[in-house]
Every structure is written in structure tokens, then in C-alpha cells.
Amino acid sequence: MPQVIKVDRISKTLGKKKxxxxxxxxxxxxxxxxxxxxxxxxxxxxxxxxLGLIRPDEGGINMFQxxxxxxxxxxxxxxxxxxxxDKSGFSEEMSALDNIINYSRLYRVHSRDSKxxxxxLASLFxxxxxxxxxxxxxxxxxxxxxxxxxSLVHMPELLVLDEVTSGLDxxxxxxxxxxxxxxxxxxxxxxxxxxxxxxxxxxxxNKVLLMDQGTLKLSGSMDQVLKAQTMIVSFTLTEDNxxxxxxxxxxxxxxPGVVSTSRDLSTLIFELSEFDALFMIQRKxxxxxxxxxxxxxxxxxxxxxxxxxxxxxxxx
Amino acid sequence: xxxLIAHGMRNHVKVKYLLTLFVIMMIAIGVPFFTIFKTVGxxxxxxxxxxxxxxxxxxxxxxxxxxxxxxSIFLISAWSFFPKLFWNNKMSGEVEAMLAxxxxxxxxxxxxxxxxxxxxxxxxxxxxxxxxxxxxLYLHYHYSLSLAIDLLPxxxxxxxxxxxxxxxxxxxxGYQLLTNDVKKSSxxxxxxxxxxxxxxxxxxxxxxxxxxxxxxxxxGVCFVALFLLIFRLFTFMTTENVIYSKLxxxxxxxxxxxxxxxxxxxx
Numbered sequence: 001m002p003q004v005i006k007v008d009r010i011s012k013t014l015g016k017k018k019x020x021x022x023x024x025x026x027x028x029x030x031x032x033x034x035x036x037x038x039x040x041x042x043x044x045x046x047x048x049x050x051l052g053l054i055r056p057d058e059g060g061i062n063m064f065q066x067x068x069x070x071x072x073x074x075x076x077x078x079x080x081x082x083x084x085x086d087k088s089g090f091s092e093e094m095s096a097l098d099n100i101i102n103y104s105r106l107y108r109v110h111s112r113d114s115k116x117x118x119x120x121l122a123s124l125f126x127x128x129x130x131x132x133x134x135x136x137x138x139x140x141x142x143x144x145x146x147x148x149x150x151s152l153v154h155m156p157e158l159l160v161l162d163e164v165t166s167g168l169d170x171x172x173x174x175x176x177x178x179x180x181x182x183x184x185x186x187x188x189x190x191x192x193x194x195x196x197x198x199x200x201x202x203x204x205x206n207k208v209l210l211m212d213q214g215t216l217k218l219s220g221s222m223d224q225v226l227k228a229q230t231m232i233v234s235f236t237l238t239e240d241n242x243x244x245x246x247x248x249x250x251x252x253x254x255x256p257g258v259v260s261t262s263r264d265l266s267t268l269i270f271e272l273s274e275f276d277a278l279f280m281i282q283r284k285x286x287x288x289x290x291x292x293x294x295x296x297x298x299x300x301x302x303x304x305x306x307x308x309x310x311x312x313x314x315x316x
Numbered sequence: 317x318x319x320l321i322a323h324g325m326r327n328h329v330k331v332k333y334l335l336t337l338f339v340i341m342m343i344a345i346g347v348p349f350f351t352i353f354k355t356v357g358x359x360x361x362x363x364x365x366x367x368x369x370x371x372x373x374x375x376x377x378x379x380x381x382x383x384x385x386x387x388s389i390f391l392i393s394a395w396s397f398f399p400k401l402f403w404n405n406k407m408s409g410e411v412e413a414m415l416a417x418x419x420x421x422x423x424x425x426x427x428x429x430x431x432x433x434x435x436x437x438x439x440x441x442x443x444x445x446x447x448x449x450x451x452x453l454y455l456h457y458h459y460s461l462s463l464a465i466d467l468l469p470x471x472x473x474x475x476x477x478x479x480x481x482x483x484x485x486x487x488x489x490g491y492q493l494l495t496n497d498v499k500k501s502s503x504x505x506x507x508x509x510x511x512x513x514x515x516x517x518x519x520x521x522x523x524x525x526x527x528x529x530x531x532x533x534x535x536g537v538c539f540v541a542l543f544l545l546i547f548r549l550f551t552f553m554t555t556e557n558v559i560y561s562k563l564x565x566x567x568x569x570x571x572x573x574x575x576x577x578x579x580x581x582x583x
Contacts, residue, residue: 014560051416054556078418085416087409091327102326106319106417 002029003062004158004190005050010059012045012214019045020056021214027192027207029157032184034201035194036306037211043194044086046211047162050192051083064157079107082151084161088143092136096127099135100150107154114153121149125179141172148179152189159183161193165200173197177204202226202302210306218305226300229308230259233278235268235285235292244268247288255280268292320419320427321434327410328400329435337396338439341389345443349385353377353451360459374461378451379526382473384512386444390481391508394436401428402489411493411558421493421558422550429489433482444473468527476535483542490549494561507538 005027012020019042027033035043048054049061052074061068066076090099097118104114122128125145130138138146144164151159165173181204183189195201201208208225210218218225237244248261248268257274258281270281278297285292356377360370414424455461484504491500511534527535
């Protein structure tokens with residue numbers, strides 16, 4: 001897969017605050033990357049650095065094989081990027097169609113071509129009947145959709161989205177989420193999106209970047225990130241058994257991947273770092289004739305990874 | 317650059333607004349101007365007045381209009397477009413979008429100032445021409461006086477004054493882009509006052525409003541001062557400075573006001 005973005009140890013200090021601290025990651029074509037982290041983590045600063053709005057103090061950014069920090073970079077790079085930032089920048093007194101046509105001219109797209117593209121995108125976003133309405137009358141959700149249409153009108157290869165679904169109602173969030181997946185799958189567009197909606201990132205992204213205080217704390221494919229999190233499994237016992245305590249001790253010493261065990265009345269709880277440990281525990285319990293009515297294994301959620309990460313941070 | 321100018325005109329200016337501004341300016345300038353002319357007209361129509369005095373008076377009126385009043389027309393019309401192009405609450409989104417599209421902060425700055433000046437030219441040129449033709453026809457038919465065409469006042473009216481206004485808008489607009497502060501707007505009014513006051517103490521009537529030596533000196537000094545100030549802004553005008561002074565300052569202000577509000581409720 002050709003690389004779209006390669007960020008190499010970038011740092012940026014503004015005033016006394018280190019907004020970005022030695023950040024490195026890469027993005028391949030067709031990936032959908034979720035950028036998560038608390039407020040003030042540096043997500044927007046990173047997005048601005050990718051868009052060329054700020055210049056890192058150290059390190060380098062390579063986009064589409066061009067040096068982002070070179071003087072002529074914008075000519076080669078920005079034309080290939082679409083973006084949605086926190087403010088739309090649309091003229092409220094003009095229609096949605098005129099607004100996007102005006103922006104497409106800035107991308108040097110002929111108004112005849114842009115009109116056809118806008119109509120196509122509007123039908124994809126189910127808002128073709130609102131194109132002639134003034135932007136001032138649009139809801140936040142409609143405005144976000146319009147921003148995405150604008151970001152696509154020049155047929156970019158990369159979309160950079162800053163909290164594109166924040167403040168939207170659940171239906172609109174689902175609609176936009178589906179559209180982003182569609183854009184990646186059908187048009188091969190690479191998407192980097194920052195979001196506070198962890199379930200959304202987990203559902204649609206195939207790669208995650210977790211930032212905090214300007215540092216990239218965690219990065220990798222969604223599977224890797226979720227697997228890195230321990231898994232909680234609980235067994236509900238049918239009867240008390242003298243062997244239970246010794247079984248727990250045996251499991252703790254002989255089963256690899258068991259992080260901790262605990263007993264709560266008739267429930268045995270295991271924290272596992274490896275999924276395979278689950279089957280070995282089951283086998284040990286059966287061998288010891290310890291009967292259980294149910295077994296409950298919680299799926300790892302990105303939220304758990306996020307929360308456990310901050311628990312560790314607080315603990316430290 | 318041309319694309320940015322066209323974008324500014326399409327997005328922020330309507331023909332109706334231009335026409336309304338034209339009519340308002342015609343009335344605002346026409347009423348006091350013809351009141352002055354009425355007083356002067358008595359002297360011109362007096363058969364006892366010498367011909368030289370008549371010529372001086374009419375020349376004074378034309379010079380007053382071409383040199384002094386025209387700069388105010390340019391400034392007022394350019395200023396009326398300034399908030400649409402440089403300063404309003406929603407402008408930061410447009411500025412950020414254009415920078416993210418790949419236009420440099422300097423291009424954006426120049427194009428906005430040029431758009432503002434071009435629009436002021438679109439309003440001011442017709443006003444100047446309509447007034448001058450009306451004045452000439454009036455003098456010709458009522459007093460059989462014909463005004464000579466002096467190139468210097470005309471050069472000020474149609475060339476130097478718009479350039480001067482471009483410099484003022486560049487300075488105030490650049491400062492606004494970098495700091496999100498429009499306090500520098502008072503600067504343009506001060507410069508205008510200095511220029512209009514300069515050289516008004518000429519000995520001959522027609523020279524009072526004429527671009528005489530003291531006037532040219534003050535005008536030239538203001539020109540150079542503006543150039544230097546703009547050059548200083550030019551060195552600071554980078555995308556990052558626009559983003560982190562204009563946009564971030566606004567964000568910080570919002571956060572501060574939110575905090576104040578929260579404290580207020582907590583209290």
C-alpha cells in the first residue's frame with residue numbers, strides 16, 4: 001500500500017506549552033484512521049500541521065511523497081486533501097450550491113464540472129432538494145454534510161476531518177459514519193478523523209491514534225489496540241466446592257495470560273491478557289469438577305482501552 | 317490572487333448593496349457640496365466680481381472635490397466593505413478554510429485589501445465623474461464658465477487616492493488578520509484628517525484645495541509611513557501567525573468567557 005502520510009518525530013511548542021511532542025506515525029492509502037484523546041491532547045494541532053496551517057519546530061511530514069514543510073508543498077499537497085474543520089466558513093446569505101461552487105473555483109474546478117459533482121455528492125448525502133436553500137437556514141447536521149460535500153468536490157485522495165460528528169443527533173451521526181465508510185470502500189479515499197465518540201471510531205476505523213498532552217500514546221490497527229487490552233471473564237458457579245480455592249491457585253500458576261483472579265460469592269472473575277487462556281481455565285475447572293451455569297466474556301471496547309490507559313496514567 | 321478576489325466579491329458583495337451605497341454617498345456628499353456651491357455661486361453670479369476670482373472659486377470647488385473629498389469617498393466606501401471581507405464573527409472559518417486550501421496568508425491579505433479597494437473604486441469613480449460632469453455643465457450653462465482640466469488633481473482623484481486607500485486597508489486589514497483587533501481602524505481616520513488639514517492655508521483661493529507643496533509633503537510622508545508599517549506586517553504575515561493569533565485568541569476568549577460564566581453559576 002502506498003503511503004499517504006508519514007509523520008516523523010514532529011514537535012511543536014506554542015508559548016510555553018508543548019502542543020506536539022515527538023509524534024511519529026504513518027497512514028497508508030485507503031485507511032480510515034481515528035484520532036482520539038481528551039480535550040487539549042493536540043489533535044487539532046496535529047490536523048493543522050497536516051493541513052499546513054502550522055509548521056512543526058522539529059521533525060518532518062511527508063504527504064503524497066512530497067515534503068509538507070517545503071515552500072512549494074501546498075501546490076502539490078493541498079489540492080489532494082479535503083478537510084472539515086470546526087467552522088464551516090460558508091456565507092450564510094448564499095445558497096448551499098453557490099457556496100460550494102465558489103469554493104470549488106478556489107480548487108480550480110470549473111463551475112460546470114463542480115455542479116455535476118455537487119449534484120452527485122448531494123444525492124449521496126440525500127440533500128439534493130436543499131442545495132438551493134440559504135446556508136443560514138441549515139441545521140448543524142446539514143452544515144456538516146455540506147462541509148463534507150465541499151471537502152469532496154475536488155475529488156481529494158485524503159480527507160482530514162476534525163470532530164465531524166460532534167453535536168449531531170444519533171441519526172445524523174450514523175448517516176455520516178456510513179458515508180465515511182462508503183467513501184473509503186467505494187472511492188478508496190483515505191480518511192483521518194478526530195473524534196470524541198469512541199464507539200464511532202471503534203465501529204468504522206481500522207487504525208487508531210491515541211493522543212494525550214501532545215504525545216502519541218498509542219497507535220496501531222484497531223485489532224492490535226483492542227487485543228492489547230486485558231479481557232474480563234466471569235464464571236457463575238452452581239455450588240460451593242472445596243476445590244475452588246486450590247483451583248484458582250493452580251490456574252494462577254499454570255495458565256499463561258492470567259493477569260488476576262478474584263471471587264465474588266458464587267462468581268469467579270479472571271482478567272486475561274490472552275484469549276487462549278479462557279479455554280485452559282474452562283478445562284481446569286471441568287477437570288476439578290467445578291460446575292458453572294454461565295460464562296461471561298466481555299468484549300474489549302475502545303472505551304475500555306481509553307479508560308484503562310488513563311487509569312494507568314493516574315496510577316503512575 | 318484573482319480567484320481570491322473573485323471569491324471575495326461573489327461571497328460578500330451584492331449589486332443591490334453597491335447601488336445603495338452609491339445612492340447614499342451621492343446624497344451624503346451632494347447636499348453639503350451644493351450648499352457650499354450655493355454660497356460660492358452668489359459670488360460667481362455677481363457681475364461686479366472679477367473674472368479671476370470667479371475662475372479661482374470654481375477651480376477651488378473642483379480641487380476640493382477631486383483631491384480632498386474624493387479620498388473620503390474612497391475611504392468610506394472601502395471601509396463599508398471592510399467588515400464583510402476582513403472582520404466579522406464568521407470570518408475566521410473562511411480564513412482558516414482558505415489557508416487550508418493552500419492559499420498563503422499574504423495572498424489572502426492582499427486579495428482582501430484589493431477587493432475592498434476595487435469595490436470602493438466601483439462606487440467612487442462614478443460618483444466623481446457624475447459630480448464633475450454636473451459641475452461643469454452647471455457652470456457652463458449658468459455662468460458661461462468653463463473649467464480647465466488640471467491633470468494633477470485628476471491624478472490624485474483617480475490614481476493616488478485609491479492607492480493610498482489600498483495602503484490604509486492593507487495596514488488595518490493586515491493588523492486585523494494577525495490580531496483580530498480592529499482598533500487600528502481609527503488610524504485611517506487620523507491619516508485622513510492629517511491629509512485633509514495639510515496645505516489648507518494657501519494664499520490664493522484656487523491653491524487652498526490644490527495639491528500644493530505642503531500637501532504633497534504630508535501625503536508623501538504618510539505614504540512612506542504606511543509602506544513601512546505594511547512591510548513590518550508583511551514580515552509577520554505567515555499562515556501560522558494568522559491561525560494562532562486570530563483564531564486561537566478568539567478561542568481563548570471564548571473559553572475565558574465560558575469559564576467566567578461557569579464560575580458565575582458556581583458562585
